[in-house]
Amino acid sequence: MKNILLVEDDLTYSRIVKTFLEKNGFAVQTAVKVKEAQQFFSNAKFDLIIADFRLPDGTGMELLQWSKSNYPHTQVILITHYSDIRIAIKAMKLGAFEYITKPINPDELLATVNESLSAKTSDPESEPQATAAPTPSHSSKKNLRDSYVVGSSSEADKLEKHIQLVAPTDLSVLVLGETGTGKEFISRRIHDFSSRKDGPFIAIDCGALPKELAGSELFGHVKGAFTGALENKTGHFEMANGGTIFLDEIGNLSYDVQIQLLRAIQERTIRRIGGNKETQIDVRIIAATNDNLLLQAGDGHFREDLYHRLNEFTLSAIPLRRRKEDLEDFADQFLEESNTRLGKAVKGFSPEVWEIFLGYDWPGNLRELRNIIKRAVLLTSGSHVEKEGLPADLYEPTATLGSTRTSFTSDSRGKDLPSPKDYKSQWVEQEKELIQKVLADTKFNKSKTARILNMDRKTLYSKMEKYGLD
Incomplete structure (x- = not known):
């Protein structure tokens, strides 16, 4: 039986996810803080960490970096809100196996967990493998x-x-x-x-x-x-x-x-x-x-x-938003990859999905497109990806990423959790206040502000304009 450490400070959410994973044959230990999660490793071995990005004493990113340094064979899946998409992409570059967005779709969670546990982790102590390239074909795209x-x-x-x-x-x-x-x-x-x-x-x-x-x-x-x-x-x-x-x-x-x-x-x-x-x-x-x-x-x-x-x-x-003419080339390639990876045979995308793709700004660029297509292929039971398989943020800017399928959105007593709109408005206000504070601390030095906030200057200017901080 594979051992999973679930690090989530929302106890209701944690209980629901823990119960779901245990019903599917996993042993699950829970923690609510980064330090608590680290302490568990002194007495037990874990095959997988599933960690929320926002934790009371730190972030899932910190836990990821710590685990990769000390327990390189333990896989890590990060849980984020859709507004954390850039952070999630950075986490994958640091060694996270995958990121999942809230509210979690059970099918997606189970598939990602199984995939992470069957994948081989690389040992940082070993030398990276250098690969020789085949002679490229100039006639092929x-x-x-x-x-x-x-x-x-x-x-x-x-x-x-x-x-x-x-x-x-x-x-x-x-x-x-x-x-x-x-x-x-x-x-x-x-x-x-x-x-x-x-x-x-x-x-x-x-x-x-x-x-x-x-x-x-x-x-x-x-x-x-x-x-x-x-x-x-x-x-x-x-x-x-x-x-x-x-x-x-x-x-x-x-x-x-x-x-x-x-x-x-x-x-x-x-x-x-x-x-x-x-x-x-x-x-x-x-x-x-x-x-x-x-x-x-x-x-x-x-x-x-x-x-x-x-x-x-x-x-x-x-950036993908400036090469919409290439969107079909990339989408077809990622569809082929996802079919192979997930053992599916999805043939394409519905006209409604193409309309959504072409109208979306793609802040996470090609990585975001690949991840969204992989998720959509997983959720698709028919021959084509439909709108229902896409994150709601692609076509409803005020919604939190979700799905029309069953999601973990209520507690164990059936009481509704705060609405996606409430979460979105809270996040927007927090982001605005954070940008204001850093701008004030740096005396409106936008280069330093962008670096502290871990975003490029263009994104900072866009957000400043959005929040009226010019």
Whole structure:
């Protein structure tokens, strides 16, 4: 029997979910706080953590990072409100298996739990697997690797031409774009069309690297270099030798590590932490960010000389709201993926669903589209995805994500919980107050405000306009 730790401070909600999971053959332990959940691990082993994002003494994100550092084989599913979509996407980049939005649909929960428990987790202590790319086919819109979709829009065509232009060179490339726009896919495509295609492609999320270990992870260390360095470690740059290293969220590296990175680029050598031997490296660097690195340089958070070294060529990933002509290409691809993953045979989308898709702004970009289609395929019993299989927020802006199917929306005594509209209005007011406070604390420095709130400047400006905070 698989052991699940459910971390939820709404006791009624927790009891309902616990009962449901136990009826389906799982052993479930509950906690209401981050620290309480951590303490449970001293006496028991858990195969899966299901954690609400908002907890009394912290967040599900903190619990996720702690569990991945200490218990890497334990899967994590995050529970969020739909307004937390950007946070949920970041959580998946940090190692969460999946996120589920409230109110939880029982079918979706059970399928996600079963899928997470059957998946293999990666051990952070093991070396990442470098994969050699097949020779790409220029006649196909989709690359065999990762099912890359080029798209049909003029912007997609321009992006693809730039990829084809820079790929055969050895220029360092900076890929800019919002979260979820496929920056890693673009970087892999550059690698696949380069002369390094038979070498390793090593992808590193700099935002997920522990600050004190980032230098060791990137450049390696020698035994005894610091407490806990029990043996020599090969860094990601050495692993990527002869190939490409992809540094996602490059703006999250500390200033000290930026200096080490700049030296590695200039000298084409690295030195392991605690060592005195220089090692020659032949690595192409592709970096990505959704931050304005020049603004960070102006604020003293990012080295301007490193920015110019990384930015020998710039590519911009296109947000989905600006490439609606490509929506069908991506939706068909994600439908095919979801059918394969879930063992379904859904053929397409109803006209009503297409109308909703085309009218929606897609703040989570391609990641959001993929997740919504996967969920819709799971909930679809007919041949086509219908409106009822979509989150209500796609077509009812004031609603909380839900479904016309049975959902956990009342307590065990049958008493109704607060309405979705009440939750939405509370969230809007809280968000407005938070933005006001941070703006005041930073003296209306929008760059700092956006960084503190973990959103891009464009999103901040949009919310400021929405709430009348200009």
